[in-house]
Amino acid sequence: MNVFGLLNTRLQGALVKQGFTTPTEPQVKTIPAVLAGEHVLLIAPTGSGKTESAVLPVFNSIMQKEKEERRGISVLYITPLRALNRDMLSRLEWWGEELDIKVAVRHGDTTTYERQKQSLNPPDFLVTTPETLQLLLTGKRLRNNLKTVTHVVIDEVHELASSKRGAQLSIALERLVEVCGEFQRIGLSATVGMPDEIGRFLAGTGRSCRVIEVSLTKRLDFSVICPRPGAKDVESSKKLMCTPEAASHLRVISDIVGEHKSTLIFVNTREAAEMLGSRFRMLNIPIGVHHGSLSREARIEAENSFKTGILRGLICTSSMELGIDIGDVEHVIQYMSPREVTRLIQRVGRSGHWVGEISSGTIITISADDAAESSAITRKAKAGEIETIDIHENSTDTLANQICGMALDFKELAMDRIYSIVKRAYPYRDLKIELLRAVIKQLGDTRLIWVEEDRIRRKRQTLQYFFENLSMIPDEKRFEIFDIVSGRTVGALDEAFVMDFARPGAVFIAKGEMWRIVELITEKSMIKVEPISDPQGEIPNWVGEEIPVPYEVAQEVGSIRKHIAGKLAAGEGAGKIIEDYRKEYPADSEAANEILELIKKQVKAGLTVPTEDTVVIEQEGVTLVLNICGGHKVNETLGRVVTSLLAARFGASVAMEIDPYRIKLELPRMFSAERLRELLLTTSPDHVEPIIEMTLKNTQLLKWKMVHVARKFGALSRDIDYERISMKKLLDVFEHTPMYDEAVREIFHDKLDITRAREVLGAIQGGHLKLITQPSSPIGEAGFMGGRELMAPERADSSIIMALKNRIMDDHVILFCVNCKKWKSSKLVKSVPERPECPLCNSRLIAALKPWEEEEIKIVKKPEKEKTEEERKRTARVYRNANLVLSQGKTAAIALASRGIGPETASRVIRKMREDEEEFYRDILIAERNYAKTKRFWE
Template sequence: MARTSAPRPRSAPQTTPDLLDPRVQEVVRKRGFTGFSAAQEQAIPRLLAGENLVLVAPTGTGKTESAMLPVFDRLLKTTGSGFKALYITPLRSLNRDILNRMEWWCRELGLSVGVRHGDTPQNERRKQALNPPDLLITTPESLQALFMGKRLREHLKNVKYVVVDEIHELADSKRGAQLAVALERLAAYAGEFQRIGLSATVGNPDDIGRFLAGHRPFSLVEVPVASSLDIGVLFAGEDFGAQARAVGKCLDSPGSTLVFVNTRVTAEALGHRLYSRGDVEVHHGSLSRDVRVDAEERFRKGEVRTLIATSSMELGIDIGHIEHVVQFGSPRQVSRLVQRVGRAGHRLDAISRGTVLATGFDDLLESLVIARRAKANECERIVPPAGAADVLANQVAAIAVEYGEIEVSRVREMIERSNVFDGCGPLLDDVCRQMAEHRLIRLDGTRIIRTGRARRYLIENLSMIHDEKKMEIFDMVSRRTVGTLDESFVLGWMHTGAVFITKGQLWRVLEIEGTRITVEPATRAKGEVPSWEGEQIPVPFAVAREVGALRRTRAFGRYSDTPAAIAYAERFMGRMDEGNYPVPTDRLVTLENADEGVVCNVCGGHKANEALARALSVLLSARYGTSVGIEVGAYRFLLRLPDNVRALEVQETLAALEPDHLPGILKLALKRTALFKWKLVQVAKKFGAIDADADYERFSIHRLIDLFDGTVIAAEAYRELFSISMDMDAAQEILAAVHDGRIAVATGRLSPLGSDVLSSSRDMIPPPMVDQAVIGTLARRLEKEDVVLFCMNCRKWKSRTVVERVPDKPQCPLCSARLIAALKPWDEDLIPAVKKKNKSEEERAIEVRFLRNANIVLSSGKKAVTALAAKGVGPEVASRILATLSEGDAFYKEILKAERNYVKTHRYW
């Protein structure tokens, strides 16, 4: 393997362009290139020499052209039919972006280009089958589909170049493992082809190279990002109002700004606070594609100067020049900060300016550590999944369909060429036996034979992305979706009346219907409260350990040159010292007694703490015969325990927990959970053991576990849960350090640091008072509700408007009467019935209801209109609300009570 790296030059030498075909040079000039970037200077000669290569470079360094200019050069000299080059992207949205760029280059060079993904129309697919383009842009899943068509397989025989874009996005997932095997299957048809990977900055680029190339030699070109980053960390305050003002101050600087937040809820809350500026738009995955594209277009044209976005804007979607990136709250991971700040500048040789606005003590220290690691180029490692059994089953079925029948030894040879299934012989045998049991393949001695079921299975399982329905959390108060829950969590925990925590807030379930869970904010809860942080970005072990070291050394000045940030950190530590609380660090674990249970302060990161919390919960549960709830963060976890189990009992249990016993205990902890059942079903579907559309809710968990216990399916379910949800190695490292005394353990009372887990997650938008915040949300929502005003005197005038535009005393402009009914929008269709002279009994009842409505508005004016706009509030309920004579917050509390009652009872009406 060869490696090169160099800083970005200010002016590029002219040697590289001269290596390219004159026709390519001409088009490069036409495109307006004034010079080549460091990435292009280093990558193009190696690619022209035919080397397999991974290019690791920041956003905006011309990675796509680094890969494609040499490919275009070679395509101009390649004859024959069939696909000659494949460009594989992880997302369809990138497909569209890349297609626009590639169409321009190919048109200028006289080459053909096509795109193929799940939504590609049938006529376009037929055209590609009959007349394949030189360059095909596709996704990993659509590549799988290409192997299934006889004619398309023939076209694949001519592939000479494969570019995998955003390879870091694929490498640590089962999608990536499936792609790695697909590339080996492609090599069996096409012979050896040139492999090119384009990656953002990662901590282990060598492993990305091995993931791409298998056992072949490859080169690595790294353009260090640190020299082009200018990252500052500011403390924005603990109060959300102060935080929003700090964001606003950043937006006052000239130029365009991209504000990254970690969750959609935060994006909406900040957007709401800053919307009045008139130059801010929100962009996240829950918004429709049209809304997102419109926001991107307006930003690109300069109509809005600021986009508040989640990770939806991390990948290279082109939105034009960005002057400054603001990260609201810790980015949680170094690679995420590098990727996000890299969006700024977005021009060759430009410095990328970024500001992290920290929102609390943990958040500040974590941000300082991550900023230091980013500037030192210390990104996280990406670990490709080794030996994923369900991916292997999927690819064995695909190979069987491709070849009809094939020797097991040949399949082994093909699969073991990929790095993710190195030495998979015994696993392959287990997988094949399991597949034969479910009639996905037939085994005949040393041969694998296709079955009729295999093709149907493949059509349903082209993707290794597990199907999991998202359940919408609908807040009855704001009438808005406040987030989503994974179906597995809902199955395990949710029922009407249940209280759960998400985004640091308590919610009570009012109704579960279809894929919607209607909730209301809950102020208090008793007993075990499940917590859901589905969007939570896990803080890595290394970052959490360094935060612990920073707490221990208190060397804040070495990490920050911002006096306000240093002063806040020192002030917080002063509170700990004054109260004589031991400070949890990388060398001290503290166990603190709280009303809800015991807070375990461990600087381990989310995944290590998840493993430790689950293991302790199962041991304490067995020892004391009580259920133990857990709530996990990067620096602490809460064990919800009865009053007789305190910190000393937890300390004893922790001391007795042997590192080597951890995997076995966690298997025991997971075995009866809804999470394990869900994962078992997902893996079983990928093995063809359960049909893809089977309704798993009707399966008995005990029967499922008994059915697959001891099989390769159950082993894969555990492997995936341990690798995705937990960091077993890091948890064992902490336990070993506790055992040999490198980490001390202290017990005590609840400290200001420990209480953080009880009050909030860091993505919570903390309101001054829960009730006040709820009432404020309700009042704002009612002001925006549509209302139809209709004169019950002349019965000729009607007007559709919103509540906030209704005058205090509505009046008909035609007859000057004030007998105005305030109707819901769907009541508008009933107005013709009220206008009729001869009415049926049903129409007469509608008229009576409208008159009652109008009389309420006559006596109470706009206040009545506001009450009548509420969900489930008609004239009778509105009269009751108005009869209380309540004003201000008390008035809205009465409306809230009525809406809540409606949600709970409407199904019985």
């Protein structure tokens, strides 16, 4: 039987009008379950009729009521997307008009007029966000309109389940139960690991949920390729100012886009999106860019241009994984490894949205690790081995937020009632009453609620706090990146990355170029940087919004290495190894060969290959590399433990860099690989967590998290400048409170894997993981690409020196005659005469001062006997400046116009000008850099 026959006849007529005669597989399985009143989680690919699977039976339910019976909202459709899917909205509105069902939208941008209209005359079906639901629950009239809710549909439920927004929503749904009684819950999700867990999250504690899974993995087709540059790529790389490898990637992307009507090109970072986008603009190829840092207008324009075929290709980040409407996608390119199985499935799943159609995707890889990682991910995707979603359990800042919401809902209520409501929310099923009491006490101490024995009451501050904290998304600043060489702003960075990684000397990538941090000025939200003169010799400490590679994927890369190394040891030929590899993994010959060649180099050098069961420590001078296939979170955890122990031994900091397969340590002095081996064998796995927590106490990351958590608790105001709060003060106030525990819990949840790191350390000590030391190896050196393939090979010194020279020449300098003390003139440095001379007294004793040194002129003009000791020193400095200009002319003016360079430093660098102009400017660059690093100590 056709399941559409179960629906109201008017609905069936509307389906015919839309041309829907045959239901899709998700509709066949879902419509009867929803009509039967079950809580349902539908896991199905985008474009498979997923939305209609949920809303058709829900519309059916509304239509069973007489028109006059519909006094309030019957259905809430909750979506995590702040930019609501315009296509989905227009479809829902069409159904509403056709079926005489009022459909409306309410979110942050809804006009006051529209809101008032909804309050007085509520719609049957309201599309909203988790944050706006908070408002609906607390508004008097709006709350009244919720009494009639019978169904709640949650779109992209997998996206919410893994975040604090989801934890907040889970309690909000239980607060909604207090208003309208039990309602039917329907969740729509992309493919996830452990779907039953998401079902439990959706339904809440003690309720059962039917999980309906329509697998996409059967309809996925992948290919992993590794383009090699040809002669044409070498030629075009010069024009495009990139490496021949990057030119070959651009060529392949362009060819694939040319072969399909519409192609999405997913990248892992905004920087990669901008790099590719800028090169396609240079090539005049119609491929657009879409990512979260672009304005809303720019994103909508890109979406519409792609949808109408003006753009055949669209480069995007994870912003496109959710169901943004961009029409039909024929093919998906993933540039570099997608890092996670779920990400690959969601991304490639955006293509081929016709019934029975295959979703096809090409992964373009750039190195051996990248090719092996992509191979492992594609095999796992085909086998349905998908990562599980990690729910935020017992998040206390979310709990504090919702307790204030309940105080507004009920004006006054007992702690027992709060406890029973919260425990129904799945993330809080194991909540201990002691933790609830501690959170309530904290809210009482910060005067957000009245606490009397076992009851709470709202206060005037409760409402203000709640409206300021509707969202659990942190309010983040953006840090401006300022290039000290060119004097220009080159972009901006998210506060989270700055707090986690930024420190003087750290190297990162922005706009496809590499930069070294010179100074971090948090009160001005600015990072001062210099371009890297030799990108080939530097390792980026961070590359932007890095997606962590899971432990299981890294382990399979280790297994791939072991398998190939075993075949080489058995004397098998390259052709046969590549052929066998391609039977197991959907990789082309170049990708398989890239992996093979790296392992071959390792074996030829007589060195051990690091694998899933072999950890290798390598040494090159004061650099140690711990080769371990642990993925980002495990390697980050172990790396922090090791650096902490080594820093304690050395009494100096140890630089660390990790990727999914290596932990690289730069030590202040020699420390043998054998001694690091000893350290790993003797550090108790039980000490991992306390060591990490201890080291976190000195980090900007913990400080940043604590301030954000304290803001969400209402203990700090939203606009507080946390740079003015010392870490010591924060720890003194918060250390033994739920706020401190939450900040640590969240860092452990998002950044680290304590449990797995303990297991790995235990396995090393138990002999289950072999631990070997050896000299530096090809595999050890092959890591930390960090997007270096995006760099132009000759970006080196001369271009930086030219930028510095141009900036200095366009700076102003004040020429002041110290002989007559009457003449001064402001000039561009490039306009300064070769031999400056005073037009009033013809003296050549002219000082070249920076624009902000005007004060020095007043001091020099002062009668000698009226000067203080400090002013006499400053006068002598101006005369030294003038003597330098007298002897060296314009060259002295150039040096003296540079930042932080006085007469002493200037006289030292000037002699270089005669020998080598580039060396002269390079010395100025070093002097400016030192000034930027040290000025905060003596300003």
